[in-house]
Amino acid sequence: MAQFSLVSASVGLITLQNPPVNALSAVLRQGIVDAVEKALCDPKVKSVVICGQNGIFCGGADIREFGTNMRGPPLIPMIHAIESANKPMVAAIEGSALGGGLELALGCHYRIAHSQARLGLPEVTLGLLPAAGGSQRLPRLIGVPAALNLITTGRHVTAAEALQLGIVDQVTDHNTVDAAVKFSQSVAGQSLDGRRISTYPCPVQPNLDAFFEEAMLKVRQSARGAIAPVACVQAVRAAATLPYAQGMKREKELMATLFTSGQARALQYCFFAQRAVGRWSTPSGGRWDTSKPRPVHTAAVIGLGTMGRGITVALAQTGLSVVAVETQVKQLTEAKQAVSGMLERGATRRGAAPTPDRITYSENIQAVAGADLVIEAVFEDMALKEKVFRQLSDVCKPGALLCTNTSALDIDHLASQTRNPELVVGMHFFAPAHVMKLLEVVYGPRSSSQAVATAMQLGKKMGKISVAVGNCRGFVGNRMLKPYLEQAFFLLEEGATPELVDRALEDFGFPMGVFKVSDLSGLDVGWRVRKADGMVESGLSTGPSARIRQGRRYSPLGDLLCEQGRFGQKTGRGWYLYDKPGGRVSKSDPWLHSFLEEYRVQQGLVARRVDQQEVLERCLFALINEGFQILEEGIAAGPEDIDAIYVFGYGWPRHRGGPMFYAGMVGLAKVMERLDHYHQAHPDEPSLQPCSLLRRLVASGKKLHSQL
Numbered sequence: 001m002a003q004f005s006l007v008s009a010s011v012g013l014i015t016l017q018n019p020p021v022n023a024l025s026a027v028l029r030q031g032i033v034d035a036v037e038k039a040l041c042d043p044k045v046k047s048v049v050i051c052g053q054n055g056i057f058c059g060g061a062d063i064r065e066f067g068t069n070m071r072g073p074p075l076i077p078m079i080h081a082i083e084s085a086n087k088p089m090v091a092a093i094e095g096s097a098l099g100g101g102l103e104l105a106l107g108c109h110y111r112i113a114h115s116q117a118r119l120g121l122p123e124v125t126l127g128l129l130p131a132a133g134g135s136q137r138l139p140r141l142i143g144v145p146a147a148l149n150l151i152t153t154g155r156h157v158t159a160a161e162a163l164q165l166g167i168v169d170q171v172t173d174h175n176t177v178d179a180a181v182k183f184s185q186s187v188a189g190q191s192l193d194g195r196r197i198s199t200y201p202c203p204v205q206p207n208l209d210a211f212f213e214e215a216m217l218k219v220r221q222s223a224r225g226a227i228a229p230v231a232c233v234q235a236v237r238a239a240a241t242l243p244y245a246q247g248m249k250r251e252k253e254l255m256a257t258l259f260t261s262g263q264a265r266a267l268q269y270c271f272f273a274q275r276a277v278g279r280w281s282t283p284s285g286g287r288w289d290t291s292k293p294r295p296v297h298t299a300a301v302i303g304l305g306t307m308g309r310g311i312t313v314a315l316a317q318t319g320l321s322v323v324a325v326e327t328q329v330k331q332l333t334e335a336k337q338a339v340s341g342m343l344e345r346g347a348t349r350r351g352a353a354p355t356p357d358r359i360t361y362s363e364n365i366q367a368v369a370g371a372d373l374v375i376e377a378v379f380e381d382m383a384l385k386e387k388v389f390r391q392l393s394d395v396c397k398p399g400a401l402l403c404t405n406t407s408a409l410d411i412d413h414l415a416s417q418t419r420n421p422e423l424v425v426g427m428h429f430f431a432p433a434h435v436m437k438l439l440e441v442v443y444g445p446r447s448s449s450q451a452v453a454t455a456m457q458l459g460k461k462m463g464k465i466s467v468a469v470g471n472c473r474g475f476v477g478n479r480m481l482k483p484y485l486e487q488a489f490f491l492l493e494e495g496a497t498p499e500l501v502d503r504a505l506e507d508f509g510f511p512m513g514v515f516k517v518s519d520l521s522g523l524d525v526g527w528r529v530r531k532a533d534g535m536v537e538s539g540l541s542t543g544p545s546a547r548i549r550q551g552r553r554y555s556p557l558g559d560l561l562c563e564q565g566r567f568g569q570k571t572g573r574g575w576y577l578y579d580k581p582g583g584r585v586s587k588s589d590p591w592l593h594s595f596l597e598e599y600r601v602q603q604g605l606v607a608r609r610v611d612q613q614e615v616l617e618r619c620l621f622a623l624i625n626e627g628f629q630i631l632e633e634g635i636a637a638g639p640e641d642i643d644a645i646y647v648f649g650y651g652w653p654r655h656r657g658g659p660m661f662y663a664g665m666v667g668l669a670k671v672m673e674r675l676d677h678y679h680q681a682h683p684d685e686p687s688l689q690p691c692s693l694l695r696r697l698v699a700s701g702k703k704l705h706s707q708l
């Protein structure tokens with residue numbers, strides 16, 4: 001609802017009340033309409049201030065209402081009524097004014113913001129555009145380039161930037177409502193003719209056509225198939241070229257297409273999934289709302305390779321004291337330099353002071369004795385990690401949480417090396433650890449719920465999307481990646497090229513195809529793992545056993561490239577060719593194509609035409625099938641956990657909602673039917689055999705996601 005009160009004898013104060021973020025639900029919209037009417041009819045009221053309850057102006061339209069039978073007064077006439085009012089309407093912006101919240105403020109005649117406030121039109125991130133006049137008013141207020149930037153990226157701006165851009169009229173460090181009330185009194189009675197943004201002409205943009213052509217090109221490139229950014233450009237173009245009323249008509253048309261699109265549903269699902277993963281639970285009964293995290297003031301990192309350095313930076317940026325341990329002197333010296341460089345660059349980006357003084361370096365593991373939490377980030381080798389955990393168990397203070405940054409190894413086995421296995425959890429960071437948003441928090445059967453809660457809370461403080469997952473080989477993300485990679489290799493054997501496979505995946509929306517990613521992260525990484533698993537046979541043998549391991553199909557292609565020293569970008573050659581070792585720009589490699597042809601001949605394989613649809617179905621449906629298996633085993637608590645992991649850690653296109661959501665969009669019956677089809681053709685590939693949860697869901701007609 002919206003509360004109306006009279007303050008300072010002549011100011012009508014309208015307070016939006018819809019916790020937690022004052023989203024513009026039907027009830028709140030009705031409340032605003034009623035309160036505005038009251039204010040305008042009351043002769044005592046000479047000016048009006050609109051503010052939000054609990055330190056937040058408004059988080060925008062109520063996203064939960066989308067896709068339902070929307071009732072209540074619509075936003076556009078409500079905002080027009082505010083703009084056309086004959087008493088000054090002032091928005092007092094604290095906390096956030098986002099989406100419909102900022103559009104409401106743009107309907108006001110003046111905007112006063114607190115210095116800590118954030119403003120933005122993030123609709124594009126939900127698959128929409130600012131369709132309550134935002135796409136038409138903002139360009140008129142701040143000019144086309146600045147508005148286009150805000151609307152197509154959805155970025156939030158600080159109050160200082162909003163002032164500089166001209167979105168707000170005043171910024172205060174004091175009580176915003178008081179400042180707005182005072183301000184409103186000072187302008188009461190003045191003409192409002194120049195204050196109604198919809199009446200402004202859009203500032204002239206030179207070379208309009210060329211400007212929008214270039215903008216559209218850029219947006220299409222970065223959108224990777226998302227339709228909302230493109231519609232946002234079209235809406236701003238309408239603002240720049242059409243009178244306001246026609247621009248509004250165009251805004252409405254464009255919104256109508258977006259509003260019911262699958263992409264909007266997927267993006268809005270991601271918004272809620274990102275928040276849902278914070279409400280974790282474990283099979284043993286641990287829960288986010290009943291488990292109290294332990295306080296962490298000092299954290300320690302063991303091992304300062306690439307991952308350890310990133311984790312050290314991420315911890316220091318969170319404001320913790322960090323003890324960083326590296327037993328090799330040369331590595332330690334290099335790490336100190338690298339970490340301070342990363343901190344400096346991070347500080348420059350954020351406009352903050354660097355924080356190297358929070359880090360103490362040591363060559364001795366004894367230095368971690370006082371830490372509340374230790375993250376082991378040594379080389380991915382079980383024997384080495386076992387040794388470190390035995391040492392930590394001796395050295396650390398009672399109650400200290402022991403975490404391992406492994407990407408696949410058994411957490412429970414490591415816990416068994418310590419005196420307090422309940423204090424051991426995995427914290428699987430993604431490289432670069434100070435940049436990537438995802439953190440898998442891995443609990444073993446003996447991890448206490450307090451240990452999980454502590455790691456989850458630390459992840460949140462570090463700005464990560466933390467997802468609690470169970471203990472199995474590769475956890476959730478890497479476990480699902482295995483069948484995806486396998487299928488990509490098999491497709492090469494059957495006639496595809498790395499270019500064809502990568503193109504299909506990039507057209508789907510991944511920033512990089514599987515072979516480009518493999519070149520970037522290094523082919524030797526997987527090779528080492530496969531060797532340790534006894535999968536690698538040196539040289540190329542022929543005959544039926546050459547491509548079978550442990551009774552299932554196996555492709556040695558990656559091993560053969562590694563034997564040639566082709567490790568990807570770092571050696572300048574991998575699945576692609578680079579101009580030099582460390583080069584970033586991939587080129588097709590004729591050698592690789594001849595190698596594949598020779599390989600097929602040697603193996604008696606006849607190349608056939610593989611199309612994009614087969615690439616997508618085999619790679620993605622095999623990955624999704626593993627996701628269902630993971631759900632069935634209870635390794636992930638729900639589909640949102642898997643989807644968040646893939647969207648935030650593996651480049652899954654957000655506008656497709658994550659792999660499990662995508663499966664629902666395609667239709668579970670179709671996914672199962674295609675898997676069955678491919679499994680019949682390739683009976684030696686168990687990852688193509690639909691798992692029993694998928695079969696049961698299809699048989700019962702049940703859905704995995706309520707949104708679908």
Ligand SMILES: CCCCCCCC/C=C\C=C\CC(=O)SCCNC(=O)CCNC(=O)[C@H](O)C(C)(C)COP(=O)(O)OP(=O)(O)OC[C@H]1O[C@@H](n2cnc3c(N)ncnc32)[C@H](O)[C@@H]1OP(=O)(O)O
Pocket residue numbers: 020021023058059060061062063064075096098099100101122123126128129130131132255256259272275276
């Ligand atoms: C045929 C065509 C017809 C079309 C007619 C339609 C006309 C529509 C016209 C205009 C449309 C306008 C579009 C919008 O306004 S879309 C919404 C834009 N706003 C946003 O994207 C902001 C989203 N929220 C946030 O960014 C944050 O929540 C923030 C406000 C910054 C607060 O952050 P924080 O303090 O960290 O809190 P949480 O994010 O955890 O949120 C707390 C809970 O509140 C829920 N929430 C937040 N925002 C909304 C919202 N706008 N609607 C509904 N619910 C919201 C959030 O999910 C949390 O709850 P839970 O944990 O249960 O998920």
